[in-house]
Amino acid sequence: MAxxxxxxxxxxxxxxTAPETPVLPEQERPAEETPPELEAWKDKALRAQADLVNFxxxxxxxxxxxxxxxxxxxxxxxxxxxxxxxxxxEAPCADENYKQGVEMTLRQFTDILTKLGISEIEAFExxxxxQWMDAVLHEESDDWGENTVTQVFEKGYxxxxxxxxxxxxxxxx
Numbered sequence: 611m612a613x614x615x616x617x618x619x620x621x622x623x624x625x626x627t628a629p630e631t632p633v634l635p636e637q638e639r640p641a642e643e644t645p646p647e648l649e650a651w652k653d654k655a656l657r658a659q660a661d662l663v664n665f666x667x668x669x670x671x672x673x674x675x676x677x678x679x680x681x682x683x684x685x686x687x688x689x690x691x692x693x694x695x696x697x698x699x700e701a702p703c704a705d706e707n708y709k710q711g712v713e714m715t716l717r718q719f720t721d722i723l724t725k726l727g728i729s730e731i732e733a734f735e736x737x738x739x740x741q742w743m744d745a746v747l748h749e750e751s752d753d754w755g756e757n758t759v760t761q762v763f764e765k766g767y768x769x770x771x772x773x774x775x776x777x778x779x780x781x782x783x
Contacts, residue, residue: 678769678772681726681727681769682769682772682774685723685726685728685767685769685774686767686774686775688719688723689767689774689775691719692716692719692720692723693764693765695712695715695716695719696716696765698712699712699713699716723767726769727769727770728767728768728769728774729767729768729769730765730766730767731743731765731766731767731768731773731776731777733759733762733765733766733777733779734759734760734761734762735758735759735760736758736759737755737757737758737759738757738758738759738779738781741773742766742768742773742776742777743759743766743776743777743778743779744776744777744778744779745779745780745781746763746778746779746780747761747779747780747781748780748781748782748783749780749781749782749783750782750783751782754782755782756782756783757781757782757783758781758782759777759779759780759781760779760780760781760782761779761780762777762778762779763778763779763780764777764778765777766778
């Protein structure tokens with residue numbers, strides 16, 4: 611009880627010297643009276659929140675890019691298998707069932723590539739485009755227009771605007 615008596619006179623003295631304007635809780639204070647420390651903490655919280663949003667967006671872009679690269683790399687490794695299936699279909703074959711099996715396998719394989727967004731680069735009888743094609747032979751001919759692809763040695767493939775493999779072609783000069 612002795613402590614209580616000592617505190618009460620101090621409170622009474624503080625009440626006498628207190629300003630007449632009541633101290634408002636934080637929520638009721640006008641904006642211009644916000645303490646600078648609070649403003650600093652608010653600023654730090656907003657910056658942390660913005661950093662988190664930026665991190666999430668950057669992580670999402672990186673995941674999408676990694677998926678795209680992994681899909682393209684995997685598909686590029688399967689392109690020689692596709693070439694071999696096409697060669698097997700072109701080869702003479704006496705067994706019709708065997709040929710049908712190769713056709714079905716090739717069709718299924720190309721359907722999967724299409725679903726993955728992989729498409730063939732159309733080159734035959736098209737103007738030569740170095741972005742999509744590699745010219746390994748040039749010929750002179752009056753039958754074709756200048757800079758036209760006359761033969762495709764190896765088909766090219768792309769995924770969107772990214773080249774998986776350039777088409778290897780012969781071009782008329």
